[in-house]
Amino acid sequence: MSDTAAAHAAHGHHATPSFISHYIFSTDHKMIGRQFLFMGLLMLMVGGMLAMLIRWQLAWPEAPVPGLNFIPEPYIYPGPDGGGIIPPQTYNALFTMHATIMIFFVVMPIMVGTFGNFLIPLMIGAGDMAFPKLNMLSFWVGVVAGVVMLASFWVPGGPAAGGWTGYATLSARAQYTGVEWGQHLWIISLLISGVSSLMGAINYITTIINMRAPGMTYFRMPLTIWSLFITAILLLLALPVLTAALAMLLFDRMAGTSFFLPEGGGEPLLWQHMFWFFGHPEVYILVLPAMGITSDLLSTFSRKPVFGYHAMAFSMIAIAFLSWIVWGHHMFVSGMNPLLGTAFMMTTMVIAVPSAIKTFNWLGTLWGGSIRLTVPMLFALGFVSNFLIGGLSGIFMASTPVDIFIHDTYYIVAHFHYVVAGIIFALFAAVYYWFPKMFYRRMNDTLGKIHFVFTYIFFNGAFFPMHFLGVGGHMRRIYNPTQYEFLKPMQDWNVFITWSALILGASQIFFLYNFIYSLFAGKKAEQNPWQANTLEWSAPTPAPHGNFLATPTVYRGPYEYSSPEVKEDWLPQDKNLGGSASAVARGH
């Protein structure tokens, strides 16, 4: 281990890098992390705009959207008094692309790409990733995937409109959606994006196994690293299944095969099995890093060790195992054998247990703490609050009979936004928290708090009433709810949700301004502004290529806050208190 670490420390001392090798084709994991962050935030703006258009249409169906008439027919129709009207086909493309972009090009690049790259070497005391060139390649392949996905907005017929789940047979023949190249490019982009994630996953796993600093045993790793480690393993195992399914779909569309088409002997449900066999672990790929980061932040800002560290690590491992045998709960009413539905209900109920354990341990971490309500802490608490709602609402659909009614309604939309869109709280928490390490400056606290209050209130205003719509039977993915008699009494909720969503979107200005301003003119950050224990704060700020001046030695776990051994209420992992040599020995 230390040989590899030393080799990397040595390779850190480059000659002065040129602009291109420093900012563009960088092999420094920290720069790659920043690149993923910028890409993810840009895509967040795109995905957010699409969401606003979706919400507009649902609140005020077929009312012209101001300023949208720059898009030509038949994608947008000009309104009688200006503005542009969204037709059904475009609406389907909007929600398809919103979900695809948010999942594959926002949450994955930021939670996994940015924080995986930036934090893994720094938090385990390594000089860089195991394979720095592969790391660079992973980012640039990701960029190609993003460009292909965005390019699909400009091809004739518009982008994919078959839903982010791309159910066959709708997605398998152009005539069913009327989308030819948009759907091709959607498939190709996700195939490329899978390659990018796979390279990242291999890198993360290798780095964590081989490059931990002396004394950094597995059970001294911060939970952020545990979560990224497990996420990387899930990615490595889940992506090949998605890749296979996408390739088969592409063949069905372009090469005349019939994997998913019954007229040629294929089976539409095969797509759903393959997609969700990937898709359910994918949900945990998205949420596990958020859980790990939240655990670390709650501990740091409660000035208290994480409650039940081992329970936290093992519950993530349990989630990782169970995530492979719950995919069928997406398919209770799909036509799959109902007996299988019973089996998948059991496994799904079981996977709720480790999630409950995590929530209770977060509470336990707060209990008896000395809580500092900093901006990252507020967002971490926001994540817990959202995950609580998203986790509990999941129990409804785990019960097969209840799912008959709420499947494919807004109840599901509410549920997965509380879980997946709720990740944005952990994402913001992490950006506010690590900004000083990433960009050597502090973000503004007051703006951060305003951003939190607005985001928290209007997030709940946008997503909580979706439960009511779902209970009323409001289907998801419908273009115009006023076409249905039984939904008319609930239309006011759609208007309420849209206003909340529009304000939620607008209040991200506070973040955008704060982020860009602080990038150039924020207060200079000290080395360890949060008085945290983990190794990244022991590295100098700015950390050079190679990170640490000397390979750190780890003497203890990451959560020794308020330890009786020292006067201060924090105790960094690499601080030698003397006489702790035995601790290092125990570590190996």
Place this chain on the structure above:
Amino acid sequence: MLQWLPEDVSTYGHEIDSLFYLIYYITAVAFILVTVLMIVFLIKYREQPGRRALYSHGNTTLEIIWTVIPAAILIVLSFMSVNTWAKIKRNPPATDFEIKITAKQFNWDVNYPGPDGKFGTEDDIKFDNDLHVPVNKIVRLHLGASDVIHSFFIPNLRFKQDLVPGRTIVGWFEATKPGKYELPCAELCGFGHSGMKGWLHVHTVEDYKKWADEHLAPKPQ
């Protein structure tokens, strides 16, 4: 929240609803418990000068308690769900009233077997989007699709089943109250998905007979 549930007019809907209510109350208790504790902790344990946080790494007894209790509740919920699920989806009861539905972009083709009682013969009688059934009668549905996946959803009956091209899926219901109930498609099926809907007409026995005499009787040659 629960007042938004559409009126239930099926024989098994109340079983789904009572499970829904049960889970609602359990999750509401869990939600309030965690939220109140969180708020109390945030206030009580806020940073105060001179106070140091408790140095505790956890408590095994608590870990066991909060693993076992949720696990027990969830397992009980699963077992409570098994029978209702089996009743609705696994064991359709016998009946002599059968209708065949074929979904296509963007219509429900509703087929009655005609006088010979068989589907796919010349005397089948076909309707677009309108389904007529008598009240208190077990109705067996043969559900199929000819192009993409659709989903046959009758909120008032708590009935939902995807229709998959290439296979026929059997479903059933028994309506308990005459009336006209909306029948939307619940699975994205293309640009016309929104607005793909029909109506289920549940008639009293007499009204149904009248309707059947008029529409299902063999046409005079």
